[in-house]
Amino acid sequence: EIRNCDWSSDVCSSDLFESPPKSSRNGESHPSDASHDTMNPASKPNSLLVLAGIFGLVGCGAMVVDVPLALALIHLRLPKELAQVIKFSEVVGHGTGVAMVLIAALVLTGINLNRQQDRLLTLRLLGATYLGGLVVDGFKLVVPRVRPQAASLNALTSVLDTFGNSLLRPEFHSRAALMSFPSGHAATAAGLAATLCWLAPKGRPVFSTMAVLACLQRLVGGSHYLSDLCFGAALGLLAAWLCLPKSSPSSQV
Secondary structure, eight states, rough: OOOOOOTTSSHHHHHHHHOOOEOOSOOOHHHHHHHHHHGGGSSOHHHHHHHHHHHHHHHHHHHHHHHHHHEEEHHHHOOHHHHHHHHOOOOOOOHHHHHHHHHHHHHHHTTTTSHHHHHHHHHHHHHHHHHHHHHHHHHHHHBBBGGGEEEEEEEEGGGGGGSSSBBTTTOOOOGGGOOSOOEEEEEEEHHHHHHHHHGGGGHHHHHHHHHHHHHHHOOOOOOTTTHHHHHHHHHHHHHHHHHHHOOOOOGOO
């Protein structure tokens, strides 16, 4: 449940950006010290950073199973109900759907855009959600990798053959067919999940499940290899770690 925080209150809004003020030698507190501590990435909780590292390592290992898994999923037929759930879950990995979810979450928290601090907070939440996806777009431009659904996977001799256009089937002419690595949907879904978990920590299981389902949709649909998803999620979590404030609003009310 997202707690209704009075963002116009100095007690709540200012505390979002500041940890409890540190005491100086003469016993007086210095808000600038607290603000500096919050903005310092080293002072933030390391859970997102650790998760990003884990996903990065898993992505390296997943290269071994990328092609066999992609070949197996080509012939996979899911039950209709499950297939519909997975297909619908793409909304939390797509830019427009993510924007709608994030706007709804911000409205429910009662954020007040008339306050400068709340506007700055909104920018940080937007960065936490979308920055990873933007970084992924940069990778896609310089590291071409043919998508499973557009590749002649039976003709490869190594997983490295999936990089470049040597396996691209003749019927696929779009540049998008070579933009498999990493997954932008996974990066955005991971960034959104991290942002929602910051806003409403009690919803972590739900938000995490939503992100996993969005990644499954890309995997089952033949849009990405498993390693694409892992590296995309790693970048999304890393961006969220860089952008999110240290303390959660729910801990302030």
